[in-house]
Amino acid sequence: MKKLINGVDQIVSEMVEGLVAAHPDKLRAIENTNVIVRADAPVQGKVALISGGGSGHEPAHAGYVGEGLLDAAVSGEVFTSPTPDQVLEAIKAVDSGAGVLLIVKNYSGDVMNFDMAADLAEAEDITVKQVVIRDDVAISNPDDRRGVAGTTLVHMIAGAAAAEGKSLDEVEAIAQGVADNVRSMGVSLAPCTVPASGKPGFTLEENEMEIGTGIHGEQGVERRELMQADAVTEELVQHVLDDMHLNDGSEVALMINGQGATPLMELYIVARKAIQLLKDRGIHVKKTFVGEYMTSLEMTGCSVTILNLDEERKRLLLSGRE
Amino acid sequence: MKKLINGVDQIVSEMVEGLVAAHPDKLRAIENTNVIVRADAPVQGKVALISGGGSGHEPAHAGYVGEGLLDAAVSGEVFTSPTPDQVLEAIKAVDSGAGVLLIVKNYSGDVMNFDMAADLAEAEDITVKQVVIRDDVAISNPDDRRGVAGTTLVHMIAGAAAAEGKSLDEVEAIAQGVADNVRSMGVSLAPCTVPASGKPGFTLEENEMEIGTGIHGEQGVERRELMQADAVTEELVQHVLDDMHLNDGSEVALMINGQGATPLMELYIVARKAIQLLKDRGIHVKKTFVGEYMTSLEMTGCSVTILNLDEERKRLLLSGRE
Numbered sequence: 001m002k003k004l005i006n007g008v009d010q011i012v013s014e015m016v017e018g019l020v021a022a023h024p025d026k027l028r029a030i031e032n033t034n035v036i037v038r039a040d041a042p043v044q045g046k047v048a049l050i051s052g053g054g055s056g057h058e059p060a061h062a063g064y065v066g067e068g069l070l071d072a073a074v075s076g077e078v079f080t081s082p083t084p085d086q087v088l089e090a091i092k093a094v095d096s097g098a099g100v101l102l103i104v105k106n107y108s109g110d111v112m113n114f115d116m117a118a119d120l121a122e123a124e125d126i127t128v129k130q131v132v133i134r135d136d137v138a139i140s141n142p143d144d145r146r147g148v149a150g151t152t153l154v155h156m157i158a159g160a161a162a163a164e165g166k167s168l169d170e171v172e173a174i175a176q177g178v179a180d181n182v183r184s185m186g187v188s189l190a191p192c193t194v195p196a197s198g199k200p201g202f203t204l205e206e207n208e209m210e211i212g213t214g215i216h217g218e219q220g221v222e223r224r225e226l227m228q229a230d231a232v233t234e235e236l237v238q239h240v241l242d243d244m245h246l247n248d249g250s251e252v253a254l255m256i257n258g259q260g261a262t263p264l265m266e267l268y269i270v271a272r273k274a275i276q277l278l279k280d281r282g283i284h285v286k287k288t289f290v291g292e293y294m295t296s297l298e299m300t301g302c303s304v305t306i307l308n309l310d311e312e313r314k315r316l317l318l319s320g321r322e
Numbered sequence: 323m324k325k326l327i328n329g330v331d332q333i334v335s336e337m338v339e340g341l342v343a344a345h346p347d348k349l350r351a352i353e354n355t356n357v358i359v360r361a362d363a364p365v366q367g368k369v370a371l372i373s374g375g376g377s378g379h380e381p382a383h384a385g386y387v388g389e390g391l392l393d394a395a396v397s398g399e400v401f402t403s404p405t406p407d408q409v410l411e412a413i414k415a416v417d418s419g420a421g422v423l424l425i426v427k428n429y430s431g432d433v434m435n436f437d438m439a440a441d442l443a444e445a446e447d448i449t450v451k452q453v454v455i456r457d458d459v460a461i462s463n464p465d466d467r468r469g470v471a472g473t474t475l476v477h478m479i480a481g482a483a484a485a486e487g488k489s490l491d492e493v494e495a496i497a498q499g500v501a502d503n504v505r506s507m508g509v510s511l512a513p514c515t516v517p518a519s520g521k522p523g524f525t526l527e528e529n530e531m532e533i534g535t536g537i538h539g540e541q542g543v544e545r546r547e548l549m550q551a552d553a554v555t556e557e558l559v560q561h562v563l564d565d566m567h568l569n570d571g572s573e574v575a576l577m578i579n580g581q582g583a584t585p586l587m588e589l590y591i592v593a594r595k596a597i598q599l600l601k602d603r604g605i606h607v608k609k610t611f612v613g614e615y616m617t618s619l620e621m622t623g624c625s626v627t628i629l630n631l632d633e634e635r636k637r638l639l640l641s642g643r644e
């Protein structure tokens with residue numbers, strides 16, 4: 001395992017220290033936790049947004065804390081859910097009385113721990129709502145779908161809505177609207193190594209790729225011979241579109257997300273083909289994101305995310321922060 | 323070689339297509355070239371900034387084209403200088419009569435081809451100035467130093483100066499001031515593979531790292547046993563500081579640049595230590611950049627860049643685009 005770390009046990013706390021040291025005007029950490037909050041939190045009168053989960057997906061989620069985005073992010077150990085008490089600390093630090101929305105990726109540990117924290121906060125008279133993200137169409141049963149890169153579009157759009165001063169119910173409805181209309185699918189070319197294990201999470205031969213892998217290297221839909229970028233893109237886009245109800249004239253946002261070790265050059269080659277494919281179907285791409293939004297340590301590969309835009313989502317996304 | 327590409331010969335042209343397709347409101351390509359220019363170029367009355375070089379360093383340089391940054395970027399094949407005629411096309415596309423500044427990394431091919439293009443442009447009555455960046459202190463002779471991540475700070479600061487309406491001579495002087503005051507040093511943990519060769523550029527054993535590697539995987543200063551992040555950071559920061567004249571109270575910008583495959587998590591661990599080391603010496607870090615600014619395909623490792631700030635550079639950097 002070759003990593004620029006000091007020790008497995010300090011990784012997350014040192015990352016949090018680094019984030020705050022690098023951006024002290026924008027971020028602060030809550031003492032004795034791995035919770036990062038906006039430097040100016042709580043923001044009076046504004047609904048507060050919190051996300052989090054296991055670390056190893058940076059910039060998600062701590063990199064989304066800031067004006068017009070999240071108010072706090074809770075970082076668990078690598079690929080491990082944060083504890084309820086850390087989530088509760090985050091809730092207490094950012095609530096200004098306008099309520100708190102938790103944006104949770106659909107993993108059992110995250111769902112359970114965020115839910116427990118919400119209950120604890122309600123007991124302290126803080127109003128908390130939750131939106132669970134299940135955008136990964138690699139899993140066929142919608143209820144079981146994992147939250148992946150599409151989660152970051154919820155950060156952006158719900159973040160813009162909260163910044164406009166919308167109420168907790170309104171922000172929740174908008175976030176739920178994004179969650180209901182976003183779909184993703186990924187491909188991996190090479191695995192990542194969780195520091196605590198020291199070994200790659202799976203193995204792929206030199207000519208193999210895995211379609212539909214999760215952001216922790218969970219098993220995908222199919223192992224295949226490595227294909228050219230255009231064919232891979234077609235496969236991912238088709239899987240995503242098959243699960244959406246888009247028409248000629250539909251408006252969407254597109255995200256080509258790098259999983260950690262894939263050069264931006266390759267992501268733009270994928271973006272080029274994805275945009276062509278959508279255009280061929282009469283779908284209008286109003287905004288394209290290409291880069292690393294939700295990574296899996298140094299996994300190689302990418303995911304394609306498509307969000308169906310209504311007028312409100314479009315307005316919030318185009319006016320908001322990235 | 324596992325890459326999301328269609329064919330070695332189309333990589334750069336398809337990346338350029340992808341960039342323009344993804345950001346059509348901001349970028350356009352000059353037909354039959356790999357030159358990307360601001361969608362609204364030429365900007366009347368503004369000094370135009372151009373950079374470029376071999377591809378494979380994304381987001382450098384095409385990712386820096388935009389308001390307050392570059393007016394054009396010229397992308398050669400992977401790790402290969404662009405031809406003079408492509409640079410000339412860029413110059414002609416962005417000059418509004420206020421003159422053009424070329425920001426060139428110090429590699430013989432780049433220097434020669436940008437210089438030739440400047441001569442051709444002067445023959446067409448376009449005023450062209452050049453600044454050559456040599457920030458890599460891994461090379462001891464300052465004249466021979468390679469241009470690396472510090473180049474992107476020239477884009478930002480000279481870009482902000484040009485956006486303010488400064489003259490070509492003024493923008494050139496500011497860019498030269500950045501070039502004279504910026505130093506970088508990198509470390510590699512794993513090599514990258516140039517698509518045309520299909521094989522890694524060098525090899526490192528599982529417990530080895532190479533200190534002082536260039537952004538094309540050129541040989542470094544020393545091959546060493548892999549150390550912990552703090553020790554690596556200390557080594558890089560010390561190398562850089564040894565070549566600068568900073569005092570207690572000096573103000574600097576710090577960049578922790580990922581070379582392509584290093585997780586952001588690890589870059590923040592490095593940032594944390596670098597900031598501590600500078601603070602211990604009484605040096606004030608006014609701005610910290612952590613992320614991928616000048617990559618080397620999927621090379622693993624990072625570089626540390628420090629820029630000595632005077633009042634003008636500080637003002638332009640803090641007010642400018644990133």
